[in-house]
Amino acid sequence: MTLLSLHDVSVRYRLAGGVLTAVDRVSLEIAAGETLAIVGESGCGKSSLGRAVVGLTPLAAGRMSWRGQDIATLDPAARRDLKRHIQIIFQDPLASLDPRMTVAEAVAEPLAVFEPKLSRAERSRRVAAMLDQVELPAAIADRLPHAISGGQCQRVAIARAMILGPELLVCDEAVSALDVSVQAQIVNLLQRLQRETGLSLLFISHGLSVVRHLSRRVAVLYLGRVVETGPVAEVFAAPAHPYTKALLSAVPIPDPIAERDRHRIILAGDPPSPAHPPSGCVFRTRCPDAIALCAEAEPTAMALPHGGRVSCHRYEPSGQAPAPGLFKEDPLGTN
Amino acid sequence: MSLLRVDDLRVRFTTRRGPVQAVDGVGFTLERGEILGLVGESGSGKSQILFALMGLLPENATLDGTIEFTGSGPTMVFQDPMTALNPYLTIGLQIAEALPKGLDPATRRARIVELLTRLRIADPGARIDQYPHQLSGGMRQRIVIAMALAAAPDLILADEPTTALDVTVQADILDLFRAERRDHGRALLLVSHDLGVVAGLCDRVLVMYAGRIVEEAAVDDLFARPGHPYTRALLATVSSLAAGDSELATIPGAPPDLGLPIAGCAFAPRCAVRIERCIEARPAFRALGPGHRAACHLTKTPGTES
Numbered sequence: 177m178t179l180l181s182l183h184d185v186s187v188r189y190r191l192a193g194g195v196l197t198a199v200d201r202v203s204l205e206i207a208a209g210e211t212l213a214i215v216g217e218s219g220c221g222k223s224s225l226g227r228a229v230v231g232l233t234p235l236a237a238g239r240m241s242w243r244g245q246d247i248a249t250l251d252p253a254a255r256r257d258l259k260r261h262i263q264i265i266f267q268d269p270l271a272s273l274d275p276r277m278t279v280a281e282a283v284a285e286p287l288a289v290f291e292p293k294l295s296r297a298e299r300s301r302r303v304a305a306m307l308d309q310v311e312l313p314a315a316i317a318d319r320l321p322h323a324i325s326g327g328q329c330q331r332v333a334i335a336r337a338m339i340l341g342p343e344l345l346v347c348d349e350a351v352s353a354l355d356v357s358v359q360a361q362i363v364n365l366l367q368r369l370q371r372e373t374g375l376s377l378l379f380i381s382h383g384l385s386v387v388r389h390l391s392r393r394v395a396v397l398y399l400g401r402v403v404e405t406g407p408v409a410e411v412f413a414a415p416a417h418p419y420t421k422a423l424l425s426a427v428p429i430p431d432p433i434a435e436r437d438r439h440r441i442i443l444a445g446d447p448p449s450p451a452h453p454p455s456g457c458v459f460r461t462r463c464p465d466a467i468a469l470c471a472e473a474e475p476t477a478m479a480l481p482h483g484g485r486v487s488c489h490r491y492e493p494s495g496q497a498p499a500p501g502l503f504k505e506d507p508l509g510t511n
Numbered sequence: 512m513s514l515l516r517v518d519d520l521r522v523r524f525t526t527r528r529g530p531v532q533a534v535d536g537v538g539f540t541l542e543r544g545e546i547l548g549l550v551g552e553s554g555s556g557k558s559q560i561l562f563a564l565m566g567l568l569p570e571n572a573t574l575d576g577t578i579e580f581t582g583s584g585p586t587m588v589f590q591d592p593m594t595a596l597n598p599y600l601t602i603g604l605q606i607a608e609a610l611p612k613g614l615d616p617a618t619r620r621a622r623i624v625e626l627l628t629r630l631r632i633a634d635p636g637a638r639i640d641q642y643p644h645q646l647s648g649g650m651r652q653r654i655v656i657a658m659a660l661a662a663a664p665d666l667i668l669a670d671e672p673t674t675a676l677d678v679t680v681q682a683d684i685l686d687l688f689r690a691e692r693r694d695h696g697r698a699l700l701l702v703s704h705d706l707g708v709v710a711g712l713c714d715r716v717l718v719m720y721a722g723r724i725v726e727e728a729a730v731d732d733l734f735a736r737p738g739h740p741y742t743r744a745l746l747a748t749v750s751s752l753a754a755g756d757s758e759l760a761t762i763p764g765a766p767p768d769l770g771l772p773i774a775g776c777a778f779a780p781r782c783a784v785r786i787e788r789c790i791e792a793r794p795a796f797r798a799l800g801p802g803h804r805a806a807c808h809l810t811k812t813p814g815t816e817s
Contacts, residue, residue: 217677217678325765326553355553357745357761358552360748360751360752360759361759364759367758382678385753388755389752426678426679427707428681428682428685428705428707429707430706430709430734430746430749431710432710432711432730432731433731435707440682443679447677449647
């Protein structure tokens with residue numbers, strides 16, 4: 177069943193020189209227990225989207241529904257309750273923890289806010305159980321964030337997010353700053369928590385290999401807009417949007433022989449500023465396939481055979497050229 | 512003669528908690544026009560080697576060992592272009608600082624425009640008078656590279672030069688380094704934790720762990736026949752991600768505290784195949800093939816019995 181759905185959600189920021197639309201009419205759904213990945217590069221709006229989902233940034237337009245009910249119509253108690261159900265973890269765990277709060281205090285804090293009547297003994301018991309669940313040794317409970325490793329800090333952030341028993345965890349580049357072996361440990365932990373608790377994940381990342389590993393569905397964002405969605409395996413094996421193709425083809429492969437054979441699509445220039453998006457299709461200024469129409473009209477989302485959608489004037493439903501690059505024969509995939 | 516020869520390099524920091532041995536007896540050579548990768552996890556000492564080569568170590572560091580460099584440069588490209596650039600100076604002035612002294616203004620401007628063009632910066636005549644904040648992240652990093660190239664160095668040191676960049680921009684920057692090697696024979700010493708970047712760019716790779724080199728190999732040999740258990744564990748993590756394993760391979764434990772003396776192999780406490788000797792004695796390098804060596808007691812040199 178659908179846990180969270182976004183309908184034409186926009187996020188805007190007021191700037192000195194005008195208004196910046198960071199997220200532009202995005203519609204997405206997350207089912208209970210599933211992982212939806214949001215991928216895209218700096219400035220594509222993926223973090224703003226994640227912050228909007230947890231209520232850290234207000235919606236400028238659009239609607240968000242939780243279990244079928246519009247969040248705007250919830251009474252204050254239900255809205256407060258929703259904050260328990262949707263939690264977030266960030267890229268830099270050290271920056272997201274209070275440097276003067278011990279590990280145990282940091283993990284206990286959400287309980288103090290949402291379950292103030294809990295006895296001290298019961299709170300300690302819950303914190304200890306949570307630390308155990310994220311595989312942190314009890315001995316670090318009294319340490320401060322700077323005295324533990326980056327991987328341990330991220331486990332503390334996860335414990336703090338999980339202690340209220342949320343149904344949706346937004347992970348904003350949660351493993352991007354970690355060393356590769358630590359990253360693997362955190363990914364394994366997230367998957368185990370998901371198996372054990374039926375948690376849904378909104379996994380925001382620019383790391384496409386991790387996305388491939390963790391998620392079932394993916395949405396590709398460019399300059400605030402969803403340009404393509406679909407099941408990860410299908411989208412990565414046969415991307416329909418020129419931006420998705422370029423993005424996938426740019427990922428370095430940890431294999432020197434495969435790297436030499438890799439066909440890369442080089443995009444012209446740098447991404448435009450989201451404060452001044454191009455007319456028509458936002459990707460057209462860097463798109464190798466752009467035509468005059470792309471500057472004139474915004475493409476509408478078209479259904480893809482696998483159930484996803486693509487927004488591109490040049491997309492032709494049949495007779496597509498095979499996708500170049502990394503995921504050509506889906507060598508990364510198991511299916 | 513090699514362009515760069517480093518022998519028994521040691522970097523030690525004096526901290527409030529006592530001495531920290533960040534680089535612990537590192538030796539390697541780098542040839543003209545070669546791209547050498549330095550890989551390892553945070554705190555393995557790879558960046559400190561670059562700082563030592565540039566003479567940029569902080570005051571609380573002690574440097575030992577020999578560094579022989581015969582050529583012009585080296586110059587360095589840092590990870591974060593925003594902190595490497597002066598926000599108050601135009602792009603042109605910052606690049607001009609790295610050009611030879613005594614050029615007349617017209618020649619100097621022409622040289623800068625030529626550099627910017629080589630780095631595929633559109634409209635270089637206008638960019639030259641802009642400030643860093645007016646440029647995108649990818650363009651800023653190209654400016655930093657332009658500064659590094661302005662002195663026509665034989666060696667560029669690059670510390671995670673694409674880590675802060677988007678993947679489509681990264682691909683473009685890596686191409687620039689390839690072109691500088693191909694067209695001008697410049698060598699590159701690349702520090703990276705991204706094994707994909709290393710696989711695509713480097714000729715040879717040094718793997719570092721806890722301030723020591725544990726393996727050295729041509730890039731194909733390293734990925735095809737990793738010799739050191741640490742290299743094997745690192746590659747297993749990466750390939751398990753690519754293979755779609757339901758549970759990812761990890762390396763148990765954490766790197767050692769470099770403030771404490773390490774008697775044996777630094778990786779021994781986490782090593783799946785360690786023997787008693789690994790805890791007691793620091794392993795010497797053993798050859799695995801031409802240009803391929805690993806510092807592990809269990810490494811068998813082909814054709815010999817140990």
